Amino acid sequence: xxxxxxxxxxxxxxxxxxxxxxCSYSVGISxxxxxxxxxxxxxxxxxxxxxxxxxxxxxxxxxNIQEKHSSLHITASHPRDSAVYICAVRSExxxxxxxxxxxxxxxxP
Amino acid sequence: xxxxxxxxxxxxTVTGKKLTVTCSQNMNHEYMSWYRQDPxxxxxxxxxxxxxxxxxxxxxxxxxxxxxxxxxxxxxxxxSPSPNQTSLYFCASSLTLRRxxxxxxxxxxxxxx
Numbered sequence: 233x234x235x236x237x238x239x240x241x242x243x244x245x246x247x248x249x250x251x252x253x254x255c256s257y258s259v260g261i262s263x264x265x266x267x268x269x270x271x272x273x274x275x276x277x278x279x280x281x282x283x284x285x286x287x288x289x290x291x292x293x294x295x296n297i298q299e300k301h302s303s304l305h306i307t308a309s310h311p312r313d314s315a316v317y318i319c320a321v322r323s324e325x326x327x328x329x330x331x332x333x334x335x336x337x338x339x340x341p
Numbered sequence: 342x343x344x345x346x347x348x349x350x351x352x353x354t355v356t357g358k359k360l361t362v363t364c365s366q367n368m369n370h371e372y373m374s375w376y377r378q379d380p381x382x383x384x385x386x387x388x389x390x391x392x393x394x395x396x397x398x399x400x401x402x403x404x405x406x407x408x409x410x411x412x413x414x415x416x417x418x419x420x421s422p423s424p425n426q427t428s429l430y431f432c433a434s435s436l437t438l439r440r441x442x443x444x445x446x447x448x449x450x451x452x453x454x
Contacts, residue, residue, distance in 0.1 A: 262439055273450075275431060277442035318384065327391065327438055328399055329374070333383040 235259055238319050238332035246340055251306040253335045255319030258300065262325075266293050266304050267318040269334070275318070278304070311339045343368045347432050347446035355454050356424060362417045362449050364432030370444070372435045373415040374399070375407065377428040378448075384431070390415055391438065422453045 239254045255264070266278040279286050279293040281302065286293050290309075295302040306313055319332040345366045354360055366373065374389040376399075386399030390409040404426055406418040415434075419426060430449045435441040 265443065267443075267445075273429065273448045275433075275445040275448075277444065280440075280442045320384070322439065327389060327397065328386050329443075330386075330400075331376075331384040333381065 235323075235330045236319055236321055236332040238317075238335050240335060241333070242336045242338075244338045244340065245309055247310060249309050249339075251309050251313070251337065251339075253304045253317050253319075253337070255302045255304070255332055256300060257302075257319075257321045257330075259321070260324040261297075261300075261321045263322045264295055264302050265320040265322075265329070266302075267320060269316040269318060271315070278317075306337075309339045311341050313337060314339050343444070345432055345434050345444050345446040347430075347449050349449060350447065351450045353452045353454065354422060357421050360419050360422060360451075362419075362430060362432075362451070364415045364417065364446060365413050366415075366434040366444070367413065368434065368436070368444065369412065370434035370436050370441075371412070372438045372441075373409065374433050374443075375405070375415070375417045376431045376433065377401065377426075378431065379428050387417070387430075422451075424453045427451060427453045 237256045264281045269275045281295045290307045292305040316334040318334045320329045348363045375387040376384045378384045385401045388407040390396045432446040433443040435443045
């Protein structure tokens with residue numbers, strides 16, 4: 233079992249829909265990252281969380297430390313949100329990052 | 342402009358021919374790291390560096406070397422590349438290890454024939 237599991241693997245939605253991507257992990261962590269990778273390949277950091285909730289524009293990230301679970305929400309989704317979204321965790325007492333395999337999101341106009 | 346710069350962006354080479362992928366950041370970041378990305382496996386960490394002259398292995402270090410002689414540069418060296426090192430490689434940096442987001446380079450697509 234991977235340390236970091238994302239669901240769903242693939243998600244297709246209509247423009248305007250509310251999107252939720254989930255990330256579960258099995259170890260104690262010091263931080264969780266959400267990343268976005270566009271079809272061209274570049275990777276952008278969206279959020280870094282250690283507790284609670286963060287919001288940036290139409291994106292919201294939450295984390296529940298007790299349940300070892302995080303969600304990334306996109307409100308009023310747009311075709312430009314189409315990308316692969318990657319969850320990564322930094323284990324407690326560890327300098328390494330472990331990544332999920334990503335969720336491929338496609339927003340149809 | 343704050344950025345992480347990788348070179349080359351694309352490289353096709355042959356088994357056994359030593360190569361270096363350079364990575365440079367202009368943000369005075371302490372932490373730098375190399376990752377490889379393969380279909381179905383996601384991103385995996387190769388090596389990381391907490392600061393100058395401090396490097397450590399990630400999850401898949403076999404066949405790779407790194408050095409951190411200056412804060413801004415963190416080259417990835419393949420002494421004797423093999424076809425299983427064909428992959429998409431990313432360099433990343435962050436101000437600190439635990440409290441800062443990662444900034445990624447644009448990636449290097451490496452093909453070893």
